[in-house]
Amino acid sequence: MSAESIAKAANLAFSSLKTLSNTQRSTALQKIHDALAAHKDQVLEANKLDMDAAIEHKFSSSLIKRLDLSSPGKYDGMLQGILDVANLEDPVGKITLAKKIDEGLNLYRVTAPIGVLLIIFESRPEVIANITALAIKSGNSAILKGGKESYQTFKIMSDIVNETLAKDTDVPKDAIQLIQSREDVADLLSQDKYIDLVIPRGSNALVRNIKSNTKIPVLGHADGICSIYVDENFDIVKAKRIVVDAKTNYPAGCNAVEQLLFNKNIPVEQINEILQTLIAAKVTIHVTEQVKQILTIGESEYIKDAEEDAFDKEWLSLDISVDLIDNVSAAIAHINLHSSKHTDCIITEDKAKANLFLHGVDSAGIYWNASTRFADGFRYGFGTEVGISTNKIHARGPVGLEGLMSYQYHLKGDGHIASEYVGAGGRKHFIHEDIKL
Amino acid sequence: MSAESIAKAANLAFSSLKTLSNTQRSTALQKIHDALAAHKDQVLEANKLDMDAAIEHKFSSSLIKRLDLSSPGKYDGMLQGILDVANLEDPVGKITLAKKIDEGLNLYRVTAPIGVLLIIFESRPEVIANITALAIKSGNSAILKGGKESYQTFKIMSDIVNETLAKDTDVPKDAIQLIQSREDVADLLSQDKYIDLVIPRGSNALVRNIKSNTKIPVLGHADGICSIYVDENFDIVKAKRIVVDAKTNYPAGCNAVEQLLFNKNIPVEQINEILQTLIAAKVTIHVTEQVKQILTIGESEYIKDAEEDAFDKEWLSLDISVDLIDNVSAAIAHINLHSSKHTDCIITEDKAKANLFLHGVDSAGIYWNASTRFADGFRYGFGTEVGISTNKIHARGPVGLEGLMSYQYHLKGDGHIASEYVGAGGRKHFIHEDIKL
Structure with a gap:
């Protein structure tokens, strides 16, 4: 599939993911948890291949440590993380402003997912579970692109996630796309028509390179000075x-x-x-x-x-x-x-x-x-972290689930038209009264 | 002055503007209001020159109408707008989250200005007053770059604002810089080190052109389909x-x-x-x-x-x-x-x-x-509008003062260090309790 088809499919899936209930989204996470638990041995076998290759290529010990899913408690911690996210309060549809514009015409500001996230990460394979959980819970589509160091682990985990979504859940399968191919990430970074936010998880060099090669907003930090x-x-x-x-x-x-x-x-x-x-x-x-x-x-x-x-x-x-x-x-x-x-x-x-x-x-x-x-x-008590943002627009500092949310305005009327009001040719005045929630 | 010196000066001024009280910021607006009121005749004379030039160049009637500051009520409306913004609730320093991390260690999320705004606009000269008021009230520095159609009006108004700030207020004069020169806007758009947000006010062509020529986030919309x-x-x-x-x-x-x-x-x-x-x-x-x-x-x-x-x-x-x-x-x-x-x-x-x-x-x-x-x-009851945003990151829809705000985390401790807590080598556990406001 071309980068454009991948991005477009994610965008289409978002339209339907956006309308699912919290129960539908959380149930999908439970199913993914169960599937990853059932296939633990296979995942660890694949992870062993990546570890062997890393050792053979004499990668740094810190990279090898990050790659290792078999160290005590790590796999179970990853599984528990999926359930923790599933059990979080629903971040979608919270009303953050409510105003009576006129009789029968009410305005609501409602939290809503951002759209399509592109997550690019290097060695930590548990990011797949982590980000998949956060994306589905928040109603965002996600495209995950891993580094070559974790290719085997990534491949088996992505197969499990993809199959589970397609077979067992209401979440459209293209809502989470795990890109196993080694094609250039640049093609995905140019899909600003379909992708709303890039989240790089990795070295400063990775983040800096992404920031200077895309028009899509990037959530994260290059330097921490x-x-x-x-x-x-x-x-x-x-x-x-x-x-x-x-x-x-x-x-x-x-x-x-x-x-x-x-x-x-x-x-x-x-x-x-x-x-x-x-x-x-x-x-x-x-x-x-x-x-x-x-x-x-x-x-x-x-x-x-x-x-x-x-x-x-x-x-x-x-x-x-x-x-x-x-x-x-x-x-x-x-x-x-x-x-x-x-x-x-x-x-x-x-x-x-x-x-x-x-x-x-x-x-x-x-x-x-x-x-x-x-x-x-x-340490801030935000639960799972998406990353730390040094942006000044949108989310700043350590970013949890809230950073994956945007908002929209819902206006509910009964045939109301602007031309009857002052400023647009009419005489009616607005009420602009806060609605108690 | 070079675009870089302008942007750097705005950034330095921001550091001090950011620490001013609401009274200091609102008083500055009152002073600007008084000065623009006192010099109404001069401003309208300069505006007449722009109008004559526009008629001579056979500009469209809608452009000429937008340019005209002398139409009934427009100038006084502009002045009243400055006072309205001055009297708004202080948007700076609102606590939106408060958490007890541990005994004596408290975390607060506090609203804060974004930084340096670059506002690029075409014909409406009243935008100068409007944006100056919103920027100062919200604690943001602003660089204003007008179009050549309103050059004379812009020049006199910018002289009045600059002089008033320098002489009569605690707001550093570089907090509002009105760029009268005709130098290329591209130089300002490349100052992403010092400028945090670009707000274009004008035609779709202007917005589209800006969006594709800067790394700085752009607040606004090109198309409205x-x-x-x-x-x-x-x-x-x-x-x-x-x-x-x-x-x-x-x-x-x-x-x-x-x-x-x-x-x-x-x-x-x-x-x-x-x-x-x-x-x-x-x-x-x-x-x-x-x-x-x-x-x-x-x-x-x-x-x-x-x-x-x-x-x-x-x-x-x-x-x-x-x-x-x-x-x-x-x-x-x-x-x-x-x-x-x-x-x-x-x-x-x-x-x-x-x-x-x-x-x-x-x-x-x-x-x-x-x-x-x-x-x-x-119509939404937001008061003065900065623009309408079709971005999905940061502010969406009609944007008022709130769209010019970001937030920061304040952590107040008493010598607390991370290495005493679990996850960083220690044994202490976090409390993570909401603080009632």
């Missing part, structure tokens, strides 16, 4: 805990801190104490000339000069860029210019300064005395 | 009223109907009666072969064969495409394929069919027994 600003009135115990956690808990995470900004009025010994703690945690500090001049730590392999791009890069490693800053306003300006609008933190005991920071910084998450590592759908 | 589907169980009086209003009240409007679909089981004489009513209102009907075969109207200059593109075009004139359709499901599929996802209507007395249509059609507005002409911010 997070900053911590330590204000002059601060608690050093909290500062040390937060900075070390944010940098070292999972340096490869998009919510790891990459830049540390100190207020220039902080006593030199406190700045040195915090930096010393980072060095003790094996973090290399990349310091500006200003910071270098006040360092009292002495020679260390963990101290380097900050290069020109130090404040515009995502380290993803045990490295951090360090600078001095005049005040909270300068910190806000610096962050709004250099951060990737993911998550930024202020450490201070001064509530007014914290509030200024919270309201001035233009990022998806702004934290006061808490580690940037909390930026995560699970 | 609206449809009416008449189901078999319907009231002919309502049908005739709605169809005529939707087609003839303002044919150039994006919410005018362009396609009329009849259920094939409707008695032939009723279909003819409705089409006859349209012809009596000087509407040319473009009929498919199927419709042609049941026509009993006889020869008429108002009857034409539907050409191949009849169901994919916006007439913007007293023309309408007409076809027969099998049933409501076929109507939904037809509309989802051919409409521009603006506003579509079903005429029926059958509630179940209406509900299927309301839930199946994938457009911003779905109407039951009401004219598509109601798709308008004023």
Whole structure:
């Protein structure tokens, strides 16, 4: 099938998926759960082929770990995830605004699925179950395109999902299309007539490449350049805990801190104490000339000069860029210019300064005395996460089911016409009264 | 100034505008109102120059009418509009979600401005006041680029706004930049690093051109291809009223109907009666072969064969495409394929069919027994309208102040770190309890 036929079929399936009840959608998820549970052995056999190939090709150990569906609890966790999504509250058809426009003419704003999602992912095969569940529950069609590393796992799982939908459910089979072929993803990215949103799950390189090759809106983030600003009135115990956690808990995470900004009025010994703690945690500090001049730590392999791009890069490693800053306003300006609008933190005991920071910084998450590592759908209590968005339009930050929803206006009348009202040639006035829900 | 310096200055101004209180923002609007009121004569003189040039260049009468700020009530209406926006409820900082993550660690989702808006418009000079008011009230920076038809009016109004902001208000002057130069708009459209949203106000050609020349999200609509589907169980009086209003009240409007679909089981004489009513209102009907075969109207200059593109075009004139359709499901599929996802209507007395249509059609507005002409911010009771969006991401339908808002997450802790919690190496569990507001 051509990319266009795939996208068009997804779009047609959406028209009918959109009208299914919550029970019909959740029952389909239960059926998919049951089928994947029944075929666990076959899926793990296929997964073993992918693992063997990955080991043979000497892929990184983290990639191999992500690929492995047989590690304890992973397969069952994936199955449970499908049921968890099935049991979530129905996100479709919630009324978020209701207005009486005139007698007998009522306006409702109602939550509705977005349409057709294109999900492109690399190695994690459990994404198939995860996204299939989220898409069906939210009434969206989805086209899933996996990476070649998980080809065998993807193939068997997609066969199971496709067969189950076709045989046992009211969900049209084209609502979830799992593209096994190796054809170029570019063909799908050009189907902006039929596809409404692209969700890439994978490396920064993947996301950046997709963002620059499609007209379709992309939900996600390429960089996660997070900053911590330590204000002059601060608690050093909290500062040390937060900075070390944010940098070292999972340096490869998009919510790891990459830049540390100190207020220039902080006593030199406190700045040195915090930096010393980072060095003790094996973090290399990349310091500006200003910071270098006040360092009292002495020679260390963990101290380097900050290069020109130090404040515009995502380290993803045990490295951090360090600078001095005049005040909270300068910190806000610096962050709004250099951060990737993911998550930024202020450490201070001064509530007014914290509030200024919270309201001035233009990022998806702004934290006061808490580690940037909390930026995560699970930690926010959103359940399954679609991804973390640094977009400023539509969904921001960790995105759950809600991020896959849009809304529509329903207007219910009884033969009402505009030309009888003021502004369109008539004399009638609008009532515009809120309807209590 | 280069497009990059303009965009960067807007972005910097946003960081400080974002922290201003509602009073500071609303006071700035009051000052702009006063200054535009005080300089009414000068503005109208400049407007006269634009009008003279437009007449000399033999521009269309509708363009000249849009250009004219001196027509009765228009200038005062524009001034009143600024005060109306100033007096709206503050859209910034509303808490829309609050969760206790753990003891002393609270998460809030808070409404926040989007950032930097680029507004490109053609002839209506009152858009300057309108958009300036909406941008400042919502805490967004705005770059306004007018068309050459309104150059003189734009120049004087922009001088007044710029001077007032710089002299009399807490709003940084670069928060509203009015670009008088004739430099190519393409340079601004490439500033996706600094500009968050483009709002084009003008012809379809303008919008289409902008959409295909920028990576920045565009809020608006190019086409307004609206449809009416008449189901078999319907009231002919309502049908005739709605169809005529939707087609003839303002044919150039994006919410005018362009396609009329009849259920094939409707008695032939009723279909003819409705089409006859349209012809009596000087509407040319473009009929498919199927419709042609049941026509009993006889020869008429108002009857034409539907050409191949009849169901994919916006007439913007007293023309309408007409076809027969099998049933409501076929109507939904037809509309989802051919409409521009603006506003579509079903005429029926059958509630179940209406509900299927309301839930199946994938457009911003779905109407039951009401004219598509109601798709308008004023008629919806939204106050000043930014435009009508056919996007499926972010704002849809008529967009008011709310469409200029995004949200951010504020996390307030007391030294909390992720590594103490399950999932990141620790043993603590999250509470995830809703906080009552």
